[in-house]
Amino acid sequence: MAKSEDPPRRATLKEVAKAAGVSLASASYAINGAGSVGEATREHILKVAAELGYRPNQSAKAMKTGKTGAIGLILPDLTNPFFPSLAQVVIQAARVHGYSVFLTDTEGSAEEEQRAVNLLVDHGVDGVIWFPIADDGPVGKLIEGVPTVVLDRNLPGYDVIQADYADGGRLAAEHLLAAGHVNIGVISGPHAASSARQRAEAAIATVRERGNLVWHVHNAYSLDLEPEVAQALESRAATAVITGADLIAIGAMRHIRSLGQSVPDDVSVVGFDDIPWAQLHTPALTTIDMPVEDMAAAAVEALIRRMSARGEPRRRVVFNVELVSRDSVRVLT
Amino acid sequence: MAKSEDPPRRATLKEVAKAAGVSLASASYAINGAGSVGEATREHILKVAAELGYRPNQSAKAMKTGKTGAIGLILPDLTNPFFPSLAQVVIQAARVHGYSVFLTDTEGSAEEEQRAVNLLVDHGVDGVIWFPIADDGPVGKLIEGVPTVVLDRNLPGYDVIQADYADGGRLAAEHLLAAGHVNIGVISGPHAASSARQRAEAAIATVRERGNLVWHVHNAYSLDLEPEVAQALESRAATAVITGADLIAIGAMRHIRSLGQSVPDDVSVVGFDDIPWAQLHTPALTTIDMPVEDMAAAAVEALIRRMSARGEPRRRVVFNVELVSRDSVRVLT
DNA sequence: CGCTGCCCATGAAAGGTTTCACGTCCTGGC
DNA sequence: GCCAGGACGTGAAACCTTTCATGGGCAGCG
Incomplete structure (x- = not known):
């Protein structure tokens, strides 16, 4: 702000107290609604404080109380x-x-x-x-x-x-299985994240039970695909892929399309998270919704x-x- | 955190000073690199501070300096x-x-x-x-x-x-005009925002010069369209529409599609902002990029x-x- | 009428830091 | 050999608030 040369210092509690003709302590109690202050005094102090535009200095308060808000x-x-x-x-x-x-x-x-x-x-x-x-x-x-x-x-x-990530992974896999898919690929999130592993493991377990896991690769939570992920997609071994995140799913769909294939006609994709884009995308993304x-x-x-x-x-x-x-x-x- | 019952209080500057056998002032100067402190002393103080895991209390600092960081x-x-x-x-x-x-x-x-x-x-x-x-x-x-x-x-x-919003509006209009569009609609952002007005005014002025402004409506910065916006779209009077934001553009495209029309075959759309979705959308959105x-x-x-x-x-x-x-x-x- | 207690109100300390003003000691110049 | 001045270091105040301990006054009870 280029306005005031001299920042008009905010009123301090001491000033309020003086203006109201009471002690610092009373002012503090009145404003915090603590301690014991007469009803009349309290109101008076509050009024004065309001007139002066008093706002408590959080730093000072924090120093005393250890709470910064x-x-x-x-x-x-x-x-x-x-x-x-x-x-x-x-x-x-x-x-x-x-x-x-x-x-x-x-x-x-x-x-x-x-x-x-x-x-x-x-x-x-x-x-x-x-x-x-x-x-x-x-x-x-x-x-x-x-x-x-x-x-x-x-x-x-x-x-x-x-x-419940595991449940999400299972749900995704079952949905695909129920739709008649057999050869399924999985792109999970980064190794380092246990939540990603849980999603993937549950999905994989479910796929293995009743279908065929054709590949399993990892990708960062990002639209951009790692080379190995791109290769997996290019192998065209899967008719459906489960991804660890909607962002990955969208990245994958882009790549699939760039391969001249169609989602969902050639390959089906399911995401995870239900980010806002999911329903805006064309085709709208089937995914796991987290609240x-x-x-x-x-x-x-x-x-x-x-x-x-x-x-x-x-x-x-x-x-x-x-x-x-x-x-x-x-x-x- | 459910760990420690007793939050292990962080070391204070005073403690550092005592441990280092110097005054509070010296400790402060050493740590802030201000004042005059001998090289040896400074290093010693810094070492002690590090050992104690000293971290300055920002609240206290803020109280003195008035700067919170x-x-x-x-x-x-x-x-x-x-x-x-x-x-x-x-x-x-x-x-x-x-x-x-x-x-x-x-x-x-x-x-x-x-x-x-x-x-x-x-x-x-x-x-x-x-x-x-x-x-x-x-x-x-x-x-x-x-x-x-x-x-x-x-x-x-x-x-x-x-x-340069005005320039953006102009650019959008010219692009459409250059592509041969004549009947153009404008969905601008909320009235209350001058930036939205600037975009719209420039676009409208340009359209009027060499084309035909068939309607002009407003919409919040949102995917959801106001009734009057939907109606404008439904009138099918425009072969191209300029929007005040990509979000609005995407909302409009959805609506256009729901009308059984195609973007861009039946109606062309240009956005504003170049949000990440813009290029992910199908069709990818022509828009005005702001840095x-x-x-x-x-x-x-x-x-x-x-x-x-x-x-x-x-x-x-x-x-x-x-x-x-x-x-x-x-x-x- | 005197005392107990309660209600209000206050003074003062504390909290961690920065920084001013001052003191000490040493160095170097003459 | 002295003195000026620089380099280094220190004590203490100030920032604004909360809160403890204390005190004055008044009502009610005995």
Whole structure:
């Protein structure tokens, strides 16, 4: 802002107290609704405070109480459309509880994740909601001492919010099997993520039972495909492929199309996550829907609880997923 | 975190000083690289600090210096894929300058915007990057006293980062005209946003010059179309439509398709923003590309400058846009 | 009428850091 | 051999708030 040369310092509590002709302590009590203040005095103080446009200095408050009223949200990659809606819900839910959120995007790098956490704890966040990049890495050590809930991964010792990934993998596989597919390929998410492994393992197990797993490859959570994934697709061995994420599914569909094949006529694809794009894509993507909003809200709730009751045993809540059937799967006659 | 019952308090500067056998002042100087401290002493202090795992208490620091090392980012709607990439760049750029970012999502509501700002200034953010919902509303008053740069809107008195919307509108119209379209409709963004008006006005002016503006309607920045927009589309009076945002374009294409018409064979569509979906959509969307990343980086830079030089005259920087031609426009023969 | 207790209100300390103003000691120049 | 001044280091105040311990006054009870 190029307006005022001299930033008009905000009124301090001391000034309010003076203006109201009461002590600092009374002013503080009146404003925080604590302590014992006469009804008349309280109202008077409040009025004066309002006139002066008093806003408490959070830094000072934080120094006394150790509570900053801020929570940190650590996400891998805002660019993956899965995360913004998560962030949105977290931000809102936090706001209704009076918290602001520091959002950091770790860009998929473990060092960034480390730095992000440091920055956050330096700022004295009261709690952290963390969507880890990988299961290993410089995990637990970092967040020592700050209430934390972990999304997606079942990290020991933390409160955890997850979806039933295994069930999702199974659902995807069964859907394909039921549609008459036999030769099925699997593109799972990064090795490092247990949630990705769970999806894949369940899918693979199910496929093996009643069908034929023709290949299994890994890919980052990204539109861009690794060479080995592209090759698998090019082998044309599968009539259907299960992917570990919608983003991967969309990447795969692009590649399939570039091979001159059609989805779903030549090959069927099922995704995971049900990101907004899924239904906008042509063909609309059959995928596994996770209740992201609910999960985000649950994370905030869990964090609030954890912040006020540090001693409690950890909890783990698992949300159900469901298959939403759209146009990317062909049923074989 | 369900781990430690007793949060292991972090070491304080005083403790570091004592452990190192120096005064508080020296410790402070050593750690901040300020003041005059002997080389040997400094190293010693740093070593001790590291051993104790000392991390400065930002709240206390903030109280002294008035600087929190945090900036606020106020965005209308994370759900619009235009914003996450913006947010991502801002967060990263801020981080390299040592700032953390409070992200708030105002959900398109002016009251939320108000509350968000309050929360932010209460937290004592050093600066704010603000993407306003509308030009009017409870604007300038709110951010009084906090360095602010505004994105997208040319709010008087603030540093401003924009794209050349008018040029974008013109480009879009010319592209259609050059492709032989005559009867053109325009779906612009919300009235309240001057950036939306600029796009539309330039487009309309250009269309009028050499073609025929068959209708002009407004729509929120959303996939969902207002009734009047749907009606306009249903009139089938236009062979091409210019939209104020890719999101609107995609919504329009869906509707057009639901009418049994084809994009681009029956009607051509051009978007604005070049969000990630644009090129993934089928057909890939011809649109106006804004250099979001550059703009976000510029915003952070402008804010940093503003924060250290409050007196300077305001600046306004306007980025060029360009048309990216894809598959949603048919050239008439 | 005096005392017990309660209600209100206040002074003051504490919390972790930065930074000003000052002191000590040593070095080098004359 | 002295003194000026630089280099290094320190004590203490200040930032704004919360909260503990304390005190004054008044009502009601005995």
